[in-house]
Amino acid sequence: MSSVRARYLIAGLVLIGLVNAIVLAGVAWNRQEPEESRLQLSERELGATYAYWRKDNSSLALRLDYRWPSQADDDHYYPSISAEKMAELGFHVPTELNEQTVRRYRRQLDRDALLVLELDGPAYQREVALQVAAHAEALRLQKSVPDSKELSEAAQHAANALNYEQHRATRLLVVDVGMDQQALRERYPDRARYAIVRSIIEVQASSVATDWDGEGDDPRPDNQRWTWQLGGSAETPGVQNLNLPHRWHATFDSLPQQAEQQSVDYSGYQKLFSAEVAFGRRLEPWFVALSARQASTLQPTTKVQ
Template sequence: MRRAQKILLVGGVALIVAVNAFVLAGVAWNRSGAPASVLTLAQRELSLPYAFGLDGERGGIDVALLWRAPMRDDNAEAAYDMHYGRGPDWLDADKLRELGFDLKDGRDAYRARREVYVVLELAGASWQAALAQAQRRLDRALARGSTDKQDADALKSAQEAMKYEQHKASRLFAVDAGLDAAALRQRYPELRSHAIVAATVTPSVTVIEGKTLFSGHIGELSVARISVPHALRGAMEGIDRTALDTGRAAFDMDVSWGRRFEPWITAVRPRRPAPAG
């Protein structure tokens, strides 16, 4: 009996060692060679853990990527686009077919799901379009004036939306998708403004007045959270969430993606609160 327990123990340890070796080999392969993408992201694209700054020792720190889909025209009056991960207009029926979805089943198509490559664009044309949309909304509110409470509230909301878009909203947008990562990289060659990531896409089916309309929804990225390396965690010391939330402090992180389209953090640069004056 004792011998059997020893065999099981040795086998269990060997399995753990083998799994860890496999994981480490995958990490090493992903990070070997030149990075596929390198983006410098700020706190507006990286969400800190909810308890950050509350636990004395901090422990491990993971950040979550905050990305957006381009705002739809029907959302023009919204204060800002909170729909991170919502299906963009470019992910239409033609694009879904290009991604390999069979839409012949109509309403049953929503049951399908497929992992594809998605292009994330940093501070590019989609963000500029979001800024322009917020400006148009503010211009309309200014033109109406604030003679009554409803107009005054609309003006205040538009002003807050503009400020949010300029300083707090994520500048990282999903702008395209495909099955061939190399083809996408040829289409978007800028390594420091376009990252290619793996994510799931699910068709969405809507029937309006007897007409079936298809659109796509981008789900979770295959790797949506990134661990801050232990050697870089010291750079986060002294930063509290209150300072980040109010804009009195900020940070930048260099995030690289490798051969397996998995991200890792290579640098952390905090910006401390400006001294009161």
């Protein structure tokens, strides 16, 4: 009996060693030159995971924070990936929308694809411009009715949103989705601004209300007031946990923090750092460098009277 247990133990140890060897070989191959891309990120793009807050710093991990571009009209629901792009990715998108065709659309299996992430480029500048316009409109309305508490609070909220966009929000946005890595890289050749990451695409279908443009109450029956919105969403499991090497743990612990600001809608706590993150042959990221940075000179959010 003891010999049987010994054989099982040896087999288990061999299996564990084999798995670890495969993982380490994959990591080594991913980090071979040349790098696919390298981005200079900050705490705005590298968010906290559970391990971030652990008192026991035997393991520290950050996640790559990115977002999808905003819709100019945010009154309606829009999927992250349009129906047209889903068709390009190989999904069957029905032209006639009804319960049966939407049901078939939802049954399609997830697909592997690639996301292009843009750092501090035109997509981010558009986000800032949208907040600038929203703030200007809120101020215009507030000035038109100076005694309105509701409009004053809305203007303050818009000011806070603009401040957050300019100084705290991630500058990393999805600008494209595709299947062909070479074609995407040819389209986005700047490897210091554009990173390509692996993703899993899944279908999405929602019923959304359509606007009534006529006068008075909407006379349409309920089944004509709604339409189907088809599209998709993406997950990127490969960028959810970026382990910080132990040699930078002490630096991370001693990082300066963002000062608390008055009259804002978000917490002031945030460690300030600059980090180089490289993406390798398997499009998996890892830390190349980490250093502390000082807070930029921020314009304080003016409280709207």
